[in-house]
Amino acid sequence: MKNLVILGAGTAGTLMANYLNRKLPDDWKITVVDQDERHYYQPGFLFLPFGIYRPEQLVKDRKRFLPKRAEYVQSPIRLIDADNNKVELEDRTLPYDVLVIATGNRIAPEETEGMKGELWHKEVFDFYTFEGANALREKLKNWKGGTLVVHQTEMPIKCPVAPLEFAFLADWYFTKKGMRDKVEILFVTPLDGAFTKPKASQKLSYLLDKKGIKEVTNFDIEAVDNDKKLIRDYTGREVGFDLLVTVPTNLGQDVIEHSGLGDDMNYVPTDKETLQSLAYDNIFVIGDATNVPASKAGSVAHFEGEILIDNILAYINGKPFPEKFDGHANCFIETGFGKALLIDFNYYTEPLEGKFPLPVIGPLSLLKETRINHWGKMAFRWIYWHMILKAIPIPFVPARMSMRGKKID
Ligand SMILES: Cc1cc2nc3c(=O)[nH]c(=O)nc-3n(C[C@H](O)[C@H](O)[C@H](O)COP(=O)(O)OP(=O)(O)OC[C@H]3O[C@@H](n4cnc5c(N)ncnc54)[C@H](O)[C@@H]3O)c2cc1C
Known part of the structure; x- marks a missing residue:
């Protein structure tokens, strides 16, 4: 054997x-x-x-x-x-x-000075662990408002769009609670824009702006100051917070x-x-x-x-490798108020506009906020338990990225 x-x-x-x-x-x-x-x-x-x-x-x-x-x-x-x-x-x-x-x-919050300090899971939270997301859920229930800083420490992180989605959902959540005017939301990133891919980044920056979420870019965090409740970068820039939701270094x-x-x-x-x-x-x-x-x-x-x-x-079987992975990724980006964007890309092609998975009829839209995309995101939980874990290929979505339905500029 x-x-x-x-x-x-x-x-x-x-x-x-x-x-x-x-x-x-x-x-x-x-x-x-x-x-x-x-x-x-x-x-x-x-x-x-x-x-x-x-x-x-x-x-x-x-x-x-x-x-x-x-x-x-x-x-x-x-x-x-x-x-x-x-x-x-x-x-x-x-x-x-x-x-x-x-x-x-x-996640490795211990990699950043002060991140896992006395405010950890009190006023400084992650949502990348079950414990962190649950602790934050309890905090948000009774939070009275103030400056919410949504922050990512460095790349790469898993699900690189998740911090953006958190900021969008926070805008929706506080609006729904009737307290959006009591919350200032800042999105603080080490990148020079909202996302790693330029075309998607433009679109996502536009959405942040539209929702009144201020972007702070090129922020290479040095430390979290628990006493002053601020984060500081290596150039000395400081951003104060009442509530910090961070994606720590991933290792x-x-x-x-x-x-x-x-x-x-x-x-x-x-x-x-x-x-x-x-x-x-x-x-x-x-x-x-x-x-x-x-x-x-x-x-x-x-x-x-x-x-x-x-x-x-x-x-x-001692044979040459028949298959090559092309870096194919497919991510829904929840944007709040029952809408989401979808991006589909690989090592060589950045996210493009168009329809997915079928040309013309979609039904999903690429790089565009729609309600159907949101339902796609919510359906992903069922697909995860019943298809992804069981290794059942998803119909019309091949392992290697397809250009069908994509608009080429
Ligand atoms: C907030 C959030 C949102 C996300 N959203 C999306 C999304 O919308 N779409 C999407 O496609 N992906 C999303 N992801 C990412 C996705 O969940 C991960 O990329 C995926 O689970 C990676 O699978 P994996 O098997 O590599 O790692 P995991 O699923 O993390 O599995 C690793 C396993 O290894 C075990 N392990 C590790 N070290 C040891 C050890 N020393 N001894 C024994 N066992 C060990 C762990 O217990 C774990 O079970 C999200 C992730 C997060 C945190």
Whole structure:
């Protein structure tokens, strides 16, 4: 029996386990390792603070989504010993012939002076963890207003549009509560605009402006001053807050660093097209754990999975890799008041206007705020639990980006 081990049973690890269950020959054993029993629908963390989802709607038992053929081992991963093809867990060692790393990333507020200080989860919040989003939900219920600073520390972060969505939803939420005039919303970013891609950035800056949200750009944060309730950048600029909602630095997992497999942010150097580790031929990497220059998003993990399954099968059969990942990402951007934008792009093509997934009829619109896009975003939760985790391809949405329906200038 040969061994294929998957590290991490989040979005990417779970969908790979399901693909491999269907396609890996019977003389291979599949083992999946994760440290905790709960699977979170992370895109829902955005909605939790605003009471749009309840906490219990976002958590399910991890094992429910894994195939019976796979052995699930619940344990922290201590070390990946890639030179000797084995993984050290708390109480056992797992040998492998092929390893899939899907350990995702984590927020690291401790990387910024003062961020995880005395105001943490009192007046300084994240919404990238279940705990953070829940704590913020309690805070917003009774918050009387003031200056709300929505901030992102540095790139890359997972779901790079989420901080913008938070600012848009805050505008909607305080309007709905009849207290928008009591809240000043600032969007503070290290980028020179609202987003990394110029065309989408223009559109999103326009929307921030239209909603009365002030942008503060090129802000490289040095520290959070808990006493003065302000954030300071390296040039000495200061932005005061009554409530700070920040996306801290995102880093790959510590185990990647301890195992000597990471770059300076603990992401695994990975071939951006084949998804094979650059250091070890029998290691493949998927999802947020890679250093590939695609967005860190569930949609990306889903598209990567469709490519990676064929590449792993080719590898074990000694054949050349048949598939190349093109960096395809597809993200809804919730803009508040029941509307959303949609962007679809890859390594080579930035988000364009047009219709998606079908030309002319859509029904979704690219780079344009519509109600149908909003319903697409809300439907994503169902699609996540029932299609993405089960590795079922989404009709009309291929793994590699299609130019169908897109307007070329
Ligand atoms: C607020 C927010 C909004 C988002 N919105 C969207 C969206 O609208 N659309 C979208 O496509 N994506 C969105 N995302 C991003 C998406 O959730 C992630 O990109 C996706 O979950 C990545 O999958 P992954 O498998 O790589 O990592 P994860 O799903 O995070 O899984 C990693 C797994 O590895 C396990 N693990 C890590 N280290 C260890 C260890 N040492 N030992 C044992 N187990 C370990 C973890 O427990 C975890 O289960 C959002 C994320 C957030 C936080």
